[in-house]
Amino acid sequence: MNVNQSAPPVPPFGQNQPIYPGYHQSSYGGQPGPAVAATPYGAYNGPVPGYQQIPPQGVPRAPPSSGVPPASTMQAPCGQTAYGQFGQGDIQNGPSSTAQMQRLQGSQQFGSPLAPVVSQPAVLQPYGPPPTSTQVTAQLAGMQISGAVSQAPPSSGLGYGPPTSLASASGSFPNSGPYGSYPQSQAPPLSQAQGHPGVQPPLRSAPPLASSFTSPASGGPRMPSMTGPLPPGQGFGSLPVSQPNHVSSTPAHALPPGTQMTGPPGPPPPMHSPQQPGYQLQQNGSFGPARGPQPNYESPYPGTPTFGSQPGPPQPLPPKRLDPDAIPSPIQVIEDDRNNRGSEPFVTGVRGQVPPLVTTNFLVKDQGNASPRYIRCTSYNIPCTADMAKQAQVPLAAVIKPLARLPPEEASPYVVDHGESGPLRCNRCKAYMCPLMTFIEGGRRFQCSFCSCINDVPPQYFQHLDHTGKRVDAYDRPELSLGSYEFLATVDYCKNNKFPSPPAFIFMIDVSYNAIRTGLVRLLCEELKSLLDYLPREGGAEESAIRVGFVTYNKVLHFYNVKSSLAQPQMMVVSDVADMFVPLLDGFLVNVKESRAVITSLLDKIPEMFADTRETETVFAPVIQAGMEALKAAECAGKLFLFHTSLPIAEAPGKLKNRDDRKLLNTDKEKTLFQPQTGAYQTLAKECVAQGCCVDLFLFPNQYVDVATLSVVPQLTGGSVYKYACFQVENDQERFLSDLRRDVQKVVGFDAVMRVRTSTGIRAVDFFGAFYMSNTTDVELAGLDEDKTVTVEFKHDDRLNEESGALLQCALLYTSCAGQRRLRIHNLALNCCTQLADLYRNCETDTLINYMAKFAYRGVVNSPVKTVRDTLITQCAQILACYRKNCASPSSAGQLILPECMKLLPVYLNCVLKSDVLQPGAEVTTDDRAYVRQLVSSMDVAETNVFFYPRLLPLTKSPIDSTSEPPAVRASEERLSSGDIYLLENGLNLFVWVGASVQQGVVQSLFNVSSFSQITSGLSVLPVLDNPLSKKVRGLIDSLRAQRMRYMKLIVVKQEDKLEMLFKHFLVEDKSLSGGASYVDFLCHMHKEIRQLLS
């Protein structure tokens, strides 16, 4: 197959391409020969008005910035950030107000030992003058959360490692990290910190603390604001902190002094009414009764987090509690970002801009940098030196989703064809032509922005420069004007120097007793008959180029010949599973349309043929081997869809035994549960990758199947794993079929290699996701679909330069579903800074959490989970302590001061820490943990965000006729009112919680029964009723499901019902049954950690 014979490649996904209306594919699509000189894009000649801002070369930068970054202290009426004062339109990165948190006289009025957050004078006024530092210190001393809440954690978890439980559970890891060690001795933080690195497992990125604070490399200015362009006074204490999360629409110097002081009144926080004045000083951890509607909030869970409460430290005073309303609210941050940034498109022309949050709906206009849908970074302003980076401990990482699906309003990447010469690249570093390259010498040469090498421009690519030094055709060429685009690859980019064949899908169906008995086989075969009409297609192609094949198996494998010329399908049995071979070539992989009749006949017959099977044993590795061999024989890449039910105990390669052992939990051996029990699957995976054979695994287990081992091949081949425990057709078919349909239809690339190039000074050093690596730079993906992300971590290897910034170029070489070899290029330019404050001002917490979760989840294979948790906590404390030390203005040590962009870091990190992988409850199985672990490894930022902090929506509070989604509430039991109904979702689970005193009419409208007691607990479908409330709720559920990668099965939970425990597991701001800390407690603990680091 020759690339020039293939269909015109663009628009690749058949979407309209509004930005470049004039780009006609035909004009450059499949043109042979010396490509594209003059105006390959037809009508698209003149610069589009919107493009004019792009400076000729290089990338425009955001205004320089150094000044105190915005910060959050905690203060009572939290959430009143004056975000509203910045328009979302003009997005720049300049410093804006910085404000310091002003500390409230919290304790008397709110009973909060911390009085943090955002300072907004308007809000503060009612509460009196800021406390003196003495007061604060006194409060802090009283903040020992340990005293009041200490009690032994439940046996199911170590909690946060109070020495008692540690001693009993784990004599083997004495270095218990901050939680474990601090209570025993009030050792100076540094020496304590120095103890950690030793324990730190292969978790690489936590250098010794000692270096963090001893010598701030760049002079460690305590008050960066002093040197910055801020108007006098802006950096100081009583200024508001508020600024839109990471944007400052206006450079600071443009702001009249005092602008931020008042700030326009922001939208009132939806959840917290300013009722604080009436607060009583709460003692002993029971802040509930005074405020919440829930009469029984106190101590909802038996398990109490214990951060190391020990007899050791003196027990000061009656411990006080932090008011939950006074701490940063995820809901508020999300709402504010939506309000501030949701209405204007995010234009990517400016270097180093922080995009809107993933929870905000916004459109993207590509003007030279990749859309945040493709790449999100932990920070958009990178420290210039390794020392600074080490000091801050902020991980430098990018979450890349190379084939991300775009909304219909946004253009898919254009495909550029440079003909036989192929894409233009730098001779030295091999970076691809992109808007970051600089043309010189009248256009005859270009300088590579990644390695500075000067390259000749080939004659056929020559173009004159305009008076600004920009090529006059810059806007006619995607590769000179856009952040993301594709190149057609030449034969040099193909395996064996041969253009690839179209890929194949092979459906491999377990037909053992369990699969037949549950009705799975019948359901699946019936579905495939219609689903095969929806295989992925290229652009406007009429039919899919993908060929299909079928295998069934139990202890032996059955191959089917479905050649179109046959009257009936033919079965061939291979029982020698130890030496797998493919018994037929011709007729195994076929075109669906041509072989329709034979395929239908086969799918009708399979359930009948095995209806009476008594075979309960299965093989697994030989099935994958067979699929891979079949692709190899057909000389194509492809995907295996495996439908499997049981632990493969039949005699065969890859045979497994049940090695599940809950006694290993919280021991040094716990990590073995995450490790594959045999190396056979890694070896197999390697072969699969070499063949471009991606494996998607659908599991239907009734008991332990060893997900950790079975998921090795999917994980290393870029595949997906789905798990339907105790599958029953009547309960689970909707979920399974929905997942299957989506999985089969989604855009996928094959036989892919991803390479991330960076400009001099930093380089990609670590990668997280579902892929295989045989060297340190190339991410090999047998398959890569539109949902998969790869998280890449960067480290310095030299000094960066503020002027040139830091550049990333992600190049993905892949075979499209039509068999076309292509390169997808994503470019992103970041700023670099010499002031830590600039780093902290341009961070994205959601992306940080994505990285930290993946980092931790990978770590549990090699280290005890407790060590992994401690490492996360230490790193978080270091990040925040560094900010406090170097960026925040001087204030009492008793204040917790958080950077504005990271004010949710503690709450989100706590959710990661107490997630099922790192702190499982008694009901969480080993397979569940392995499943979630591999799932998270490929999640994008939006998915990890909602997965770790679920969305909780009140259904009965907003007017029935309102069409917008109801405003979310914080994930805590005390936010639930027994008179209302709530919906909770986290991307995998979906609950409807019904309060015990919901009005009878509401119950009737939604459930079609006359009273609360008649509602069936555990219901998974809401009755279809013709009334506004029913329609609205069902509509909302549908729309939430549509947003997520996987179908979320509904569970209706009644207040005070048994199932409620399941639901409460997701109320992540509360203490968890397994010993996970509440948000409030964790924040107090984090504060303590920070203070120790600073003292």
Ligand SMILES: [Zn+2]
């Ligand atoms: Zn180069």
